[in-house]
Amino acid sequence: MWTDIGRHSDREIRAGSAAARQWIRREFRAGRYIAFVAEREGIGIVGSGAIWLRPSQPYPGLRPRPEAPYILSMYTRPEARGMGVATGLVRQMIRWARREKYRRITLHASAQGASVYRALGFEASNEMRLSLTRGGSPGTTAKSARRARRGPRR
Numbered sequence: 486m487w488t489d490i491g492r493h494s495d496r497e498i499r500a501g502s503a504a505a506r507q508w509i510r511r512e513f514r515a516g517r518y519i520a521f522v523a524e525r526e527g528i529g530i531v532g533s534g535a536i537w538l539r540p541s542q543p544y545p546g547l548r549p550r551p552e553a554p555y556i557l558s559m560y561t562r563p564e565a566r567g568m569g570v571a572t573g574l575v576r577q578m579i580r581w582a583r584r585e586k587y588r589r590i591t592l593h594a595s596a597q598g599a600s601v602y603r604a605l606g607f608e609a610s611n612e613m614r615l616s617l618t619r620g621g622s623p624g625t626t627a628k629s630a631r632r633a634r635r636g637p638r639r
């Protein structure tokens with residue numbers, strides 16, 4: 486999945502792989518990582534994905550559960566793409582989350598995944614972020630950083 490998304494080098498992916506496997510195993514055993522697989526007769530597994538029940542703070546309107554479903558690790562084998570495999574998996578995940586009485590599912594979409602989720606009714610949320618590795622610092626916006634580089638106005 487990470488190779489196809491193309492945001493990380495092979496070295497970074499390899500280096501993170503052992504930790505990822507360890508983390509998945511731990512969350513799986515704890516019942517917080519629910520894996521979904523799609524199988525085609527005669528071929529085997531063609532796609533997979535997971536719901537991770539990640540910790541969440543309680544807030545008004547949500548039932549007081551300490552976790553919230555988050556979709557991750559969506560992958561379809563290249564030869565099976567464009568045939569509704571991921572769409573089918575996400576539909577099953579939505580069904581599962583509804584049955585478990587969760588009120589919301591969140592995810593971060595890759596460029597390839599966005600249209601799949603959009604078609605199923607996912608919408609962009611109000612999440613914001615600040616990169617702390619690209620010269621940003623708390624309280625620094627792109628505009629204030631440009632102003633700081635230019636120096637004070639005369």
Ligand SMILES: CC(C)(COP(=O)(O)OP(=O)(O)OC[C@H]1O[C@@H](n2cnc3c(N)ncnc32)[C@H](O)[C@@H]1OP(=O)(O)O)[C@@H](O)C(=O)NCCC(=O)NCCS
Pocket residue numbers: 486487489490532558559560561562565566567568569570571572573593594595596597598600601604
């Ligand atoms: C993103 C990814 C999981 C999508 O998997 P997929 O199984 O090809 O997805 P689907 O087939 O359900 O949907 C893909 C497209 O096929 C279309 N489609 C859905 N059902 C279809 C069907 N029965 N027949 C034909 N096309 C169909 C969808 O509308 C979608 O079209 P669009 O994206 O051009 O708008 C896959 O491309 C992938 O593994 N990418 C690399 C890893 C990645 O980016 N993972 C996502 C992380 S968020």
